[in-house]
Amino acid sequence: MNKITRRQALGTTAGALSVLGLAGATAHAAVTRSRPATPATPAAPATPAGTVDEVYQGRRIRIVPASGGGDDHGGHHGGHQSPGQPTVLIDGRELHVMRNADGSWISVVNHYETFSGPLPLARAAVRELQGASLVPMGGMR
CATH class of the missing domain: 3.30.1880.10 (protein ne1242 domain like)
Structure with a gap:
């Protein structure tokens, strides 16, 4: 019976979390890009x-x-x-x-x-x- 080592388990977990993080960041970027541009109001004069x-x-x-x-x-x-x-x-x-x-x-x-x-x-x-x-x-x- 093959047993997984703690190092292998941590490596697999870290890899999976990295993939999820990249997927989340990509999804966030896609949502950000798909929003209609909001016209910026002119900057108020600096006080x-x-x-x-x-x-x-x-x-x-x-x-x-x-x-x-x-x-x-x-x-x-x-x-x-x-x-x-x-x-x-x-x-x-x-x-x-x-x-x-x-x-x-x-x-x-x-x-x-x-x-x-x-x-x-x-x-x-x-x-x-x-x-x-x-x-x-x-x-x-």
């Missing part, structure tokens, strides 16, 4: 110090650039984001964003899609949310 404040598809997007110093977000939410990252708010709720090494941006809403900057990323998150509210990281508050 002082590069802050963006606009209404996009009925949702208020506000982007506040990081300030200098150690705590770039005024101590909000325990400083989840990395220093130097802007604070992106949709209807007053924080959208957690991250800048990749190649300069592109991702968020918790669009984690597998990259964007050229925080504003296109926030607009895509608004489209993806389809009217739903952002939930704080770490569960309900």
